Amino acid sequence: MRERLLLLVGLAVLVGAALYAARERARQAPLVVQPSIPFPHKTHVDAGLTCTTCHATADSQSFAGLPAVRDCLDCHAAVGADTPLLAQVTPQLEQAASRKEELPWKQVYQVPAHVYFSHQRHVTLARLDCEVCHGQVKKLTSPVVRQDVAISMERCVTCHQQQRVTADCLACHR
Ligand code: HEC
Ligand code: HEC
Numbered sequence: 001m002r003e004r005l006l007l008l009v010g011l012a013v014l015v016g017a018a019l020y021a022a023r024e025r026a027r028q029a030p031l032v033v034q035p036s037i038p039f040p041h042k043t044h045v046d047a048g049l050t051c052t053t054c055h056a057t058a059d060s061q062s063f064a065g066l067p068a069v070r071d072c073l074d075c076h077a078a079v080g081a082d083t084p085l086l087a088q089v090t091p092q093l094e095q096a097a098s099r100k101e102e103l104p105w106k107q108v109y110q111v112p113a114h115v116y117f118s119h120q121r122h123v124t125l126a127r128l129d130c131e132v133c134h135g136q137v138k139k140l141t142s143p144v145v146r147q148d149v150a151i152s153m154e155r156c157v158t159c160h161q162q163q164r165v166t167a168d169c170l171a172c173h174r
């Protein structure tokens with residue numbers, strides 16, 4: 001009887017570990033298809049732009065926000081930006097703008113609907129660097145297609161415990 005129980009517990013642990021490993025593999029794999037515009041973070045950060053120039057609400061709202069097509073075109077015109085890659089991309093941007101369409105980016109960092117997360121809280125109040133949660137975005141020469149730092153409940157809770165912030169289920173699950 002006791003041995004059977006141990007066997008069952010052992011099996012449950014094995015199945016759990018296999019499921020966990022499968023989920024971790026899924027996290028390592030690219031989460032989205034390559035967006036159609038070859039946007040390089042590196043060129044922009046090297047040119048001196050800060051993260052919140054483009055992710056304009058990261059310090060004031062829950063959502064960090066993405067630039068609109070008009071923002072790309074207006075800034076390039078204003079700074080007289082001119083590179084071979086830009087020459088290739090600009091017609092695509094102009095076409096989208098003339099159709100009043102936005103670029104088809106897919107969100108890579110996303111929490112499920114039952115989790116509440118606020119950028120303002122972490123960027124402005126907790127004064128955390130974007131890098132802590134998003135890694136080396138500034139080095140990317142092509143769009144973000146995978147999480148450099150994986151989002152997981154364990155990561156959220158570990159930091160909260162270290163910084164003596166609430167780990168109450170209902171703080172994050174509302
Ligand atoms: C606040 C200003 C600003 C905004 C907003 C902006 N860019 Fe740029 N972009 C620049 C600067 C500065 C450069 C570098 C130009 C140079 O070196 O001549 C650049 C260069 C580029 C290049 C060429 C990169 C290379 O390595 O050759 C691409 C492609 C590009 N931007 C796409 C975009 C897209 C797409 C958007 C909107 C989603 C955007 N940019 C928004 C300022 C901006
Ligand atoms: C404490 C961790 C943490 C920090 C610090 C953080 N983020 Fe995020 N970020 C997240 C999480 C979690 C999501 C997914 C949120 C969701 O699904 O609503 C996310 C999503 C995003 C997104 C896509 C969705 C959106 O909100 O627009 C962008 C862009 C982004 N972050 C940029 C930034 C920038 C720029 C900074 C620094 C100014 C920053 N983040 C700081 C954890 C963080």
Ligand code: HEC
Binds near residue numbers: 053
């Ligand atoms: C010139 C505008 C611009 C600047 C400056 C900029 N970003 Fe972005 N960011 C974008 C655009 C456009 C996207 C969507 C395309 C992509 O994924 O690369 C994006 C995507 C992201 C994403 C992925 C969002 C998601 O979940 O899909 C993160 C994270 C992010 N940026 C963080 C940063 C950080 C951190 C910095 C500063 C080091 C920064 N960005 C600077 C324009 C910018």
Ligand code: HEC
Binds near residue numbers: 125155
């Ligand atoms: C690297 C550390 C760190 C990580 C990672 C982190 N947080 Fe936080 N979080 C903080 C700090 C510090 C505060 C307190 C900020 C303040 O209000 O002063 C906070 C506050 C919060 C609050 C408000 C709590 C309250 O008192 O009501 C929520 C909700 C929250 N975080 C959710 C999340 C979620 C969801 C994640 C994971 C996706 C996450 N956090 C990841 C550091 C972190």
Ligand code: HEC
Binds near residue numbers: 110153156166168173
């Ligand atoms: C600091 C924020 C935070 C706290 C506190 C927190 N969670 Fe979570 N929880 C998350 C995030 C983020 C996810 C989504 C993780 C992912 O996408 O893999 C999650 C996912 C879950 C899930 C879905 C299963 C899964 O792994 O995807 C369950 C169930 C859950 N949490 C239960 C709880 C319970 C019970 C508590 C209290 C003991 C709790 N959570 C406390 C942030 C938190």
